[in-house]
Amino acid sequence: MYQYNQDDQTLIDERVAQFRDQTDRYLKGELGADQFRALRLRNGLYVQTHAPMLRVAGPYGLISSNQLRKLAHIARTYDKNYCHFTTRQNVQFNWPELEKVPDILAELASVQMHAIQTSGNCMRNTSTDHLAGVCPDEIADPRPYCEIIRQWTTLHPEFDYLPRKFKIAVSGATHDRAATQFHDIGLHLVKNASGEVGFKVFVGGGLGRTPIIGQVIKPFLEQKHLLSYLEAILRIYNLFGRRDNMYKARIKILVKETGLEKFSDMVDAEWQLIRDGRELTSERVEQIKAHFIPPAYAADAGSDTSFADLQAKHPAFATWVKHNTAAHKIPGYRAAFVSLKAPDSPPGDITDTQLDAVAELADRFSFGEVRSTHRQNLIFADVKQADLYDLWQALEPLKLATPNIGTVTDMICCPGLDFCSLANASSIGIAKEINEALDDLDYIHDIGDLKVNMSGCMNGCAHQSVGHIGILGVDKKGTEWYQLTLGGSSENEAAIGERLGPAVAKDEVTNAITTILDVYIKNRLAEESFLDMVKRVGITPFKEQVYASH
């Protein structure tokens, strides 16, 4: 993964010093609450229901074992022994003390981590495919480009006070695992007719209150123009994005109100004026690519036979392999998920002990590196198949081996009313209740690929509108209600879920979900996934059953 040079280190050290000074001035009363708010948000610090929340950047999801140990240390020393992974591959601490945050940032800086621009109306952490560099369906490795974008976006002087937050995601594979079409800018690495790598650029996607699928603004952007084209989009957005209404301030609204064609003309006109003279050189790309050369894979890994034998001998292991590992481009290797969706644990949460243990396992089995995923799990990207049994055995007692990746209990879930000051309704409690109702693993596996996303408010941090089943908490006269949607998807065939009907009461959510699953089981065709069935039959059969008793 990317290793900081002296300039990178100096930059984050200077950022810590800057924030320490700002915190001091705020505590002394020299800096007003509104002013400090804008500054602390740009360092990942929110003030939540109970305490501040600190969001730390996981640069495009990559975390070294050394960094994991630091996260464990922070959880132990400054928080309540746990942290939370988010859909954008970041890490959140829910209980830091405001006064201690500069110290936490200094601890992070000591392992090349930071919380810069993880919130606020600025360019956020760039996210990508958790299988980058290892998946068989890859066109080009997105990580070097993510690092180039990370550097370009970090402390960009012109674009730090945008109309609203701005998120970029990059996918390098044919299968989009990074929800790129729901980002302000989505980049797909593609090759042109002569085999040159470039980008298909999507713009104006986003979730939240007004979910919109991104549109293609540039079918093929040459690699050398990446940063000038991003700059052109950002300048047009910064100058013309709406600032009169925060709910209409995302670039998706500017694109929608302007029209893609005209917006694209505006961007092109700007781009023509800046594109020459600031090309991204191939030397620069190669220099960054050198940080992402493949690890020293064992040449004989593919000749292993123990893997098949062990699966035959241990059905529970075979089940875990089937659900919690993914194909790897190198023979004899697989990527192995660490499920952060144990039935009795809030989705995405991990304790300090687990973090330390995962660090140890990363060192033993996966070249000292782990990644966070869009669906709030972790993954070891490079595990020899011959080692998977030992890895599984180590993960089991840590409660990190629940074989549910991609299933109904692998829910994306926001912190909800339990922590977040924006939330209208709880989500963690509902997730727990659904988990308790779905305690039969065979049933869960029979249902198969099903993405359930649940957010505690309209802001949609858990991407409910693109869940195959989406659950959205709403407030109705002081009580918690839940709106259900079906048929959303954040992958290649991006779709926004359709509302099933009126919101259901809190104590009816689990029943509604199990009813939906029953309708699927009874009506599916052979091999038909939940999403495919919803596409085929629409929402009516589900609606009839869910609201039957009303």
Added chain:
Amino acid sequence: MQVIKDKQIIANTWTYLTDDEPLLTGDVIVSVQRWLQDKSALLAHEGKIGVRVTSTDAVADLANDLQHIELIELNFPAFADGRLFSQAWLLRERYHYHGEIRATGNYLPDQVFYLSRVGVNAFSPSRVEDITTTLAGLNTFTVKYQPSVN
């Protein structure tokens, strides 16, 4: 009132005139609208002329007149309104403006590093105590990742 220009504390010599105030002697700053309407009268003025740009103005409107304008004031209505960062960049990079660009109004001393990078070379702090913070803020970072004006 003191201002900071090119990292030096100097005395301010400029006066902003609202659109209905009569022209004074000395160095005056007028709105973009007044400049565009009263250009000939202002060109005949003995003192220097500056123009105040706010975030809803388009600096392109001044592009052909920049040789007559000795100071452009970027007047922040709210510190979170980042349009003026792009306006400053446009003035320097697109329209090659070489005069003084001064930040005034509701911006934060914590923003002056970024402002200096996009071409703002003068600052009019709204509070006396902000002078020190502003001077320090101009040196917050010694490294940068991307090109801009500076």
